[in-house]
């Protein structure tokens with residue numbers, strides 16, 4: 322009898338998130354809100370409501386990164402598949418894998434596709450994507466990792482063939498310059514000489530275009546920004562009044578990054594029950610919630626080089642709004 326492979330045989334999902342993970346928010350809030358300049362890391366935007374708001378941001382006419390990156394992928398995926406000869410795709414922050422499907426299809430068309438390794442913090446998302454993709458691609462194996470790509474990269478399985486590690490969407494821009502290079506070095510460790518890093522980065526451009534992308538007319542980004550306060554309220558029993566904070570988005574020329582802040586409209590005191598902590602805001606005091614770095618090709622090359630990587634291809638749209646880069650160990 323022929324051995325029968327069921328869909329289940331081709332899907333493995335491992336969850337590395339543990340009890341300690343609620344602490345991550347508590348620690349970040351304790352640390353970030355007691356600093357002289359208040360700050361919260363952007364990863365806490367993404368509860369279910371935040372993820373929905375982010376999806377809606379991607380549909381706003383002002384928010385160019387998502388559709389531009391997708392267009393580059395549509396245009397160049399066949400070339401990426403051919404150039405890398407990759408049989409496996411490891412993806413950080415895979416989400417609903419909308420863009421990834423384009424690349425996986427190109428790898429399937431090239432006849433090389435064997436395995437997809439999505440990494441995401443939302444278990445349901447990893448499972449759904451895994452099940453859909455094995456149905457779409459006969460022979461594809463999916464090894465899903467539910468975890469934080471800043472902490473769980475050691476659980477990425479040994480490579481099975483030539484590999485692409487993909488970090489799309491411009492999320493590298495959330496790192497400050499020093500930690501950005503440190504993180505790129507972590508990614509470089511997943512690569513052997515024949516492997517490639519596929520990185521999506523937003524590019525330096527007219528600040529008015531960037532600022533509009535982070536302050537859309539429909540107010541979706543403003544709602545997304547305030548959502549982080551709702552996350553803190555829900556998870557840490559706090560009493561932020563999100564509507565008392567104004568959405569601020571500005572491009573910092575010197576640092577070449579977009580910065581989002583929440584500005585207190587009045588003096589207030591916020592109680593954070595789970596931490597037994599009271600935080601005071603002065604009128605107009607600002608809380609930084611995100612930086613989103615924009616790159617020049619030169620700076621990208623330098624950051625990659627600092628991580629021991631060499632730029633092989635820089636793929637951009639005709640307006641040079643966004644870049645996909647392929648790099649490999651030097």
Ligand code: AVJ
Pocket residue numbers: 378386490491492494495534535542545611612613
């Ligand atoms: C998901 C980090 C790439 O920086 O453009 C969108 C997040 N913040 N609008 C970005 C975001 C406000 C986004 N990244």
